[in-house]
Amino acid sequence: xxxxxxxxxxxxxxxxxxxxxxxxxxxxxxxxxxxxxxxxxxxxxxxxxxxxxxxxxxxxxxxxxxxxxxxxxxxxxxxxxxxxxxxxxxxxxxxxxxxxxxxxxxxxxxxxxxxxxxxx
Amino acid sequence: xxxxxxxxxxxxxxxxxxxxxxxxxxxxxxxxxxxxxxxxxxxxxxxxxxxxxxxxxxxxxxxxxxxxxxxxxxxxxxxxxxxxxxxxxxxxxxxxxxxxxxxxxxxxxxxxxxxxxxxxxxxxxxxxxxxxxxxxxxxxxxxxxxxxxxxxxxxxxxxxxxxxxxxxxxxxxxxxxxxxxxxxxxxxxxxxxxxxxxxxxxxxxxxxxxxxxxxxxxxxxxxxxxxxxxxxxxxxxxxxxxxxxxxxxxxxxxxxxxxxxxxxxxxxxxxxxxxxxxxxxxxxxxxxxxxxxxxxxxxxxxxxxxxxxxxxxxxxxxxxxxxxxxxxxxxxxxxxxxxxxxxxxxxxxxxxxxxxxxxxxxxxxxxxxxxxxxxxxxx
Numbered sequence: 429x430x431x432x433x434x435x436x437x438x439x440x441x442x443x444x445x446x447x448x449x450x451x452x453x454x455x456x457x458x459x460x461x462x463x464x465x466x467x468x469x470x471x472x473x474x475x476x477x478x479x480x481x482x483x484x485x486x487x488x489x490x491x492x493x494x495x496x497x498x499x500x501x502x503x504x505x506x507x508x509x510x511x512x513x514x515x516x517x518x519x520x521x522x523x524x525x526x527x528x529x530x531x532x533x534x535x536x537x538x539x540x541x542x543x544x545x546x547x548x
Numbered sequence: 549x550x551x552x553x554x555x556x557x558x559x560x561x562x563x564x565x566x567x568x569x570x571x572x573x574x575x576x577x578x579x580x581x582x583x584x585x586x587x588x589x590x591x592x593x594x595x596x597x598x599x600x601x602x603x604x605x606x607x608x609x610x611x612x613x614x615x616x617x618x619x620x621x622x623x624x625x626x627x628x629x630x631x632x633x634x635x636x637x638x639x640x641x642x643x644x645x646x647x648x649x650x651x652x653x654x655x656x657x658x659x660x661x662x663x664x665x666x667x668x669x670x671x672x673x674x675x676x677x678x679x680x681x682x683x684x685x686x687x688x689x690x691x692x693x694x695x696x697x698x699x700x701x702x703x704x705x706x707x708x709x710x711x712x713x714x715x716x717x718x719x720x721x722x723x724x725x726x727x728x729x730x731x732x733x734x735x736x737x738x739x740x741x742x743x744x745x746x747x748x749x750x751x752x753x754x755x756x757x758x759x760x761x762x763x764x765x766x767x768x769x770x771x772x773x774x775x776x777x778x779x780x781x782x783x784x785x786x787x788x789x790x791x792x793x794x795x796x797x798x799x800x801x802x803x804x805x806x807x808x809x810x811x812x813x814x815x816x817x818x819x820x821x822x823x824x825x826x827x828x829x830x831x832x833x834x835x836x837x838x839x840x841x842x843x844x845x846x847x848x849x850x851x852x853x854x855x856x857x858x859x860x861x862x863x864x865x866x867x868x869x870x871x872x873x874x875x876x877x878x879x880x881x882x883x884x885x886x887x888x889x890x891x892x893x894x895x896x897x898x899x900x901x902x903x904x905x906x907x908x909x910x911x912x913x914x915x916x917x918x919x920x921x922x923x924x925x926x927x
Binding site: 459460462463465481483484485486487488 | 581582586587588589591778779781782851852853855877878880885907
């Protein structure tokens with residue numbers, strides 16, 4: 429199941445684990461990324477807390493945790509090569525995996541059609 | 549700047565929009581921050597070929613001596629800048645600073661001797677204040693005009709000369725900081741060999757009515773790519789050049805900013821026209837004794853960019869503050885983060901290890917010589 433937030437994140441839901449990244453639209457708006465900082469595994473985060481930081485040539489931006497949960501894995505590949513987020517934002521450019529505190533909380537997120545409408 | 553006032557447009561606004569630029573408010577203008585190419589490639593293209601920048605938001609000012617003698621305009625302007633204007637030969641340009649009575653910097657600018665008048669280019673965000681300042685102090689001796697009918701573009705990069713040589717063969721005879729008049733595509737333009745990227749290049753003042761046409765035709769050249777404000781900032785930062793409002797402002801002096809080179813001998817202690825500019829006492833005092841702090845280059849040791857505003861410390865625990873970063877980001881040509889800022893004089897030696905506070909962490913950062921890239925000016 430693929431879900432989205434109005435903060436331009438995508439979540440691929442498998443059971444109680446959500447793989448989280450930023451949308452192609454967000455990656456394009458940010459421009460060429462040169463630095464990514466990710467949360468460590470085991471970090472418990474509330475919805476809306478700063479989970480990651482991305483920096484383009486020009487500016488730094490925060491990536492927020494989309495739902496309450498615990499970080500179970502971070503994508504070292506985008507730390508080593510931040511350009512992956514620009515080239516494949518909804519694939520190899522994923523940010524982290526989040527073990528959801530409440531798997532039913534995904535129901536409140538946007539589906540793909542609603543997200544597309546948001547950025548249209 | 550009043551945030552509610554409508555944004556102004558340069559004569560090239562429609563061109564930017566047609567090139568799908570991302571437009572942002574800057575100094576009261578709706579300006580291109582980047583084109584679809586993106587900041588990284590725009591930056592690298594400027595260093596390897598030619599970048600074309602719209603800098604029409606900057607103020608272009610004509611200063612014409614009422615007496616008809618250019619020396620009178622030069623001496624009048626010298627009352628406001630710690631710079632040798634009288635010694636500036638016809639067809640030459642130099643960097644200057646408006647200072648206030650405390651020796652702080654009101655703006656930085658370029659001054660050209662155009663034979664019967666001086667031609668000034670000042671920052672967009674300061675142009676109204678600069679013009680009022682000039683009018684107040686020079687209005688009795690000079691006729692002043694803030695041009696609103698001319699665009700200004702910059703053509704920067706190693707192939708800028710060859711691109712312009714196809715339009716005007718004599719371009720190759722110009723040296724760094726020369727100013728000349730020439731017709732490009734039959735449009736009379738004022739061309740200076742200067743810029744804000746650390747590259748060889750030119751700034752071209754074009755009558756507004758012809759600006760889009762001339763610019764479009766230059767952009768047709770395969771070596772030339774339009775470049776937005778994003779790459780303009782990373783290029784000037786790598787080149788170690790100050791951005792007014794970030795690295796120099798009304799809290800910094802020319803000596804603190806390391807801009808002593810902009811003050812020629814004639815205006816220094818013992819010079820033919822020593823002092824005689826606002827804040828001369830403070831500035832010449834700092835010249836003799838040094839300033840308590842100084843602008844330095846800073847190289848973050850890690851991959852994280854350190855941005856303007858980040859506090860600097862001598863220790864990794866953030867207990868001993870020694871200064872502040874004023875500009876910082878990623879340098880695409882340097883291929884690492886780059887920054888500059890002010891540090892207390894005891895910590896200004898190249899190689900000094902400091903720590904910058906970024907998101908609650910103290911990241912190692914090293915005082916480094918500016919610029920981060922070697923300039924390629926044609927002197």
